[in-house]
Amino acid sequence: MAVLPINKFEEKIVETVEENSVVVIIGETGSGKSTQLSQILHRRGYTRSGAIAVTQPRRVAAVSVSRRVAFELGVRLGEEVGYAIRFEDRTSEKTCIKYLTDGCLLRESLSNPELNQYSVIILDEAHERSLNTDILLGLMKRLTKRRTSNFKVLITSATLDGVKVSRFFSGCPVLNVPGTLFPVEKFYSTERPTNYVESCLKTALDIHLREPLGDVLIFMTGQDDIDKMVSRLEDSIQKLEEGSCVDAIVLPLHGSLPPEMQVRVFSPAPPNCRRFIVSTNIAETSLTVDGVVYVIDSGFVKQRQYNPSTGMYSLDIVQISRVQADQRAGRAGRTRPGKCYRLYPISVYNEEFLDATIPEIQRSSLAGTVLYLKSLSLSDIDILKFDFLDPPSRESLEDALRQLYLIDAIDENGQITDIGKSMAELPLEPSLARTLIEANELGCLSEALTVAAMLSAEVTIRPSRSKNKEKKRKQPFSKLPDGCGWGDHIQLLQVFESWDHAFYDPSWCTNYELQVRSMMFSKDVRNQLSQIVHKIAKGPLDVESGIMQNKSDKNYRKLRRALCKGYGNQLAERMIHHNGFHTLGYRSQLVQVHPSSVLEADEDGQLPDYVVYHELISTSRPFMRNVCAVEISWVQTILRKLEKMNIHKLSSGGSDTLESHEIAKEGNLTLPVERANTDKKSDSTDSKIQAARERYLARKAKK
Secondary structure (H helix, E strand, C coil): CCCCHHHHCHHHHHHHHHHCCEEEEEECCCCCHHHHHHHHHHHCCHHHCCEEEEEECCHHHHHHHHHHHHHHHCCCECCCEEEEECCEEECCCCCCEEEEEHHHHHHHHHHCCCCCCEEEEEECCHHHCCHHHHHHHHHHHHHHHHCCCCCEEEEEECCCCHHHHHHHCCCCCEEEECCCCCCEEEEECCCCCCCHHHHHHHHHHHHHHHCCCCEEEEECCCHHHHHHHHHHHHHHHHCCCCCCCCEEEEEEECCCCCHHHHHHHHCCCCCCEEEEEEECHHHCCCCCCCCEEEEEECCEEEEEEEECCCCEEEEEEEECCHHHHHHHHHHHHCCCCEEEEECCCHHHHHHCCCCCCCCHHHCCCCHHHHHHHHHCCCCCCCHHHCCCCCCCCHHHHHHHHHHHHHCCCECCCCCECHHHHHHHCCCCCHHHHHHHHHHHHHCCHHHHHHHHHHHHCCCCCCCCCCCCHHHHHHCHHHCCCCHHHCEHHHHHHHHHHHHHHCCCCHHHHHHCCCCHHHHHHHHHHHHHHHHHHHHHCCCCCCCCCCCCCCCCHHHHHHHHHHHHHHCCCCEEECCECCCCCECCCCCCCCCEECCCCCCCCCCCCCCCCEEEEEEEEECCCEEEEEEEEECHHHHHHHHHHHHCCCHHHHHHCCCCCHHHHHHHHCCCCCCCCEECCCCCCHHHHHHHHHHHHHHHHHHHHHC
């Protein structure tokens, strides 16, 4: 096995770690920091007093790197070397090197705040600035002051601002380790391509026909573009004249791939064959693919962003940062001199790209984060003043506190409730965790577990292609359940039940155009959630059956009531005006039910007065996804809570202030509901939105 650059610095690393509780290691791409650092410390005896934990922002990286380390040490994965990701734990009592997602380490700290089981904690790939890693940075700063006996924290990264992190940790040392980087020649486009998929395809074919043997790594934005690129590239290569170039295989790489398909990219190409790896930004730093000589950089990345003022997520294709561009280029120079084809002008790189990626903590909903911090029950933590490397906006933190208050996770004084403590122990977003707790009280926990598992596994149900309702009624057994008109959560439950009746047959999923892997994952998630709930719940539980034996409206009503409690901050109200337009009750916006929803209107064509939604997302326009009808009597308790809400007290339990009074006065929970009509023109919709806003503001002024 070749000696990696970090091994040459072993003595210096060990000496620095021995003398300091916190060390920052900047290791260039290809330096071997992810696989070798844990082994160096293991060899030097640090696992005698506890295990070494190595966090990764991505599940794929945690699994693949642990496999590599186990292979290099000659041990079976899951024994001396293991990994833990959400809903999967391959470790044992023997495990002394543990790779885990940053979220898993946060969850472990709930039951053991001192993390005494670890002698060393390595926060790897910290430059990605994932939400959980940023929280861990703040907690590690606190923990190193409390655990003074030979406890070590290492922060490793390819591009992180070491000086900034060193300052955060009171001037800790920064070590720089070079990578095995050969020179990389960079080529820029003379102008922006009108279609980056087409431009990537053309560049890939030019490389294949003209350049010497070597693998090609193509950076795309997401799974849809990757699938399209893989298909078109395979077709184009097959059409090339025989003998004009070497053979080629095209491989996708993204987080949703099954493990057996992810592993394929780590196998070398067959003799006289070129590999094309079409990947998301997961291959920038999280995963290293050997053999890459050519990189095609589209210049874009798909980024999920949250707007706390609207409570809405958007999934946007945005330009990458200069740091990301440099990381992508560096992938071409690992084994020999390489080439990077940047599909954008050099002026765009110099003038338009940000220096670094915006940290996730500044573009995410923080409800889960704040719930975690509250559950630590640390008297010295004020949520609005927590020590973050890059603090989120006050608006984001206030939005999180508001969400948690409305679903009973914290009380009106900002203290975590017993319900909140139970929620924090569940590896779910707060809304689903609260739903399970309420479902247990109402006697429909089994059904709620199924819904939570289906949503966590991101099972997608395609809408029926038939537009003829009468025809659908004549063929009831050829279609999936329709949620009985109550909405998508009920449909998810019914689909899982139908699959259960089919004895979890994979072909059943295929027949109904459901992804087999997602459905199998939902079954595994449900089993694990059942085990976790057994540990934290009080009293007897009935979670073994996923089947609702008596499918009456009464049973579905219980589940919908539990969902209302869980989604207390995600409530929408239909307000009908004289012109029949469904408009605004909250945050000055119109939001439509996604056209794929099975939520049904009544015989007069009207939607339910109140619905809850799992996600509010902006694509072509704002949509509510996974919607369920609820009753007004369940909503009243939520509306009453708003009258007592005081953001300042929610944050720290402090005294009332004028500012917090003003915030509380703005509390109005409802969002508008309108069924999406994709045939309407956006300019017409915009004019209706503006008119609705004016009517709403006029009514508000009269009150």
